[in-house]
Amino acid sequence: MTKKDAHNETLDVLVVGAGAVGGAIALGAARQGLRVGVLERNAAPQFDPETTPVTRVATLNSASMAFLAELGVREALEQRRAHAFSGMYVWDANGPGHIRFEADALGVPALGWTVELAALESVLWGELEAAGVALYPQTEWKTLDRRPDRVDVYGDHRQPIASARLLVAADGARSHVRDYVGIPFTGHDYDASGVVATITTEHPHQDTAWQRFVEDRIIALLPLADGRCSIVWSQPEWPAAEDTLALDDAAFCAALEQETDGCLGAITATSPRASFPLTARHAKTYHAGRVVLAGDAAHTIHPLAGQGLNLGLADARTLVDGLRGPARHDPGAETVLRAYTRARRPENAFMQRAMDGFKLLFGTQAAGLPELRGLGLRLVDQATPIKRRLALRAFGLD
Known part of the structure; x- marks a missing residue:
């Protein structure tokens, strides 16, 4: 028309x-x-x-990819660097808790896809x-x-x-x-910003999405098709986010490496950074x-x-x-x-x-709470039926 x-x-x-x-x-x-x-x-x-991946990325779950397949665009998207990831690892910097999801354990080909918007x-x-x-x-x-x-x-x-x-x-x-x-x-403002960038790491991302809770900050590393990672680093709007954006590349990589506890080794390079308010x-x-x-x-x-x-x-x-x-x-x-x-x-x-x-649960550091969080995460990680049900809901598999 x-x-x-x-x-x-x-x-x-x-x-x-x-x-x-x-x-x-x-x-x-x-x-x-x-x-x-x-x-x-x-x-x-x-x-x-021909360009390198940019900072505007998102993760799509299985339900979203099935919808895109119905629309007839999934194959074209996968040819444009949509990257399937098969693992997710979440851990708490202030406690012993962690949880890992694996596509093989759920009997599915992927947990999600990282796509450039x-x-x-x-x-x-x-x-x-x-x-x-x-x-x-x-x-x-x-x-x-x-x-x-x-x-x-x-x-x-x-x-x-x-x-x-x-x-x-x-x-x-x-x-x-x-x-x-x-x-x-x-609604409400979170009084926080999400700092985004594309980074290069010493070790491969293992087709895994990584997420760490560090007091009032949350860092996520999303695997890209070229081996790099896109990050979303949620942190208080003032002064943390502004200070992070003001860092030079070397200082930013060093701060990010510390924030991720070196889960992928050294952060060796970064793209220009951007931020957006969280609401x-x-x-x-x-x-x-x-x-x-x-x-x-x-x-x-x-x-x-x-x-x-x-x-x-x-x-x-x-x-x-x-x-x-x-x-x-x-x-x-x-x-x-x-x-x-x-x-x-x-x-x-x-x-x-x-x-x-x-966000409230992981952002609160009251006495004893990190230990309770850790215990809860470990119990869920070990309770296969509960963990499976949680994963099916979170990854759009239900």
């Missing part, structure tokens, strides 16, 4: 935001024969396989182009007119962009669509009229378990599945959006509370 066609007729679905969640929703809807458009304020996503977004964009979706890169909306049967979207000077029976806000944690339609949210947000409802929220526009959580994008893709899958059958005749119907909200909001709220609980 061309932009001109989209101007002249009402789309079934218009997605605002061409990130992974928005792209997946748009592609899923298009695969069902719906008329779909995607509005993106930035340029079309690009990925250069640029690769995932560009693969989805390419498939959207091939599917004839009306694409609007470098286009910003200014006003929305919400009508009983559609939403009209305008640019500068009330210039019409598109109309759709369902508008999907997948425009991130600071969603302008969510704010424009007045959907309230609750928890949750919309009180996921829809208003014919506008629906998905991904970070609806919820954000602490990144300690790498579940953010997986929750967003679960939103996408649920919404796309809800557009099958009779719902195709009116994707923006109240019944469709209520069912989506009922399915996703409790699950996302549970995961948000769970991540807050883990």
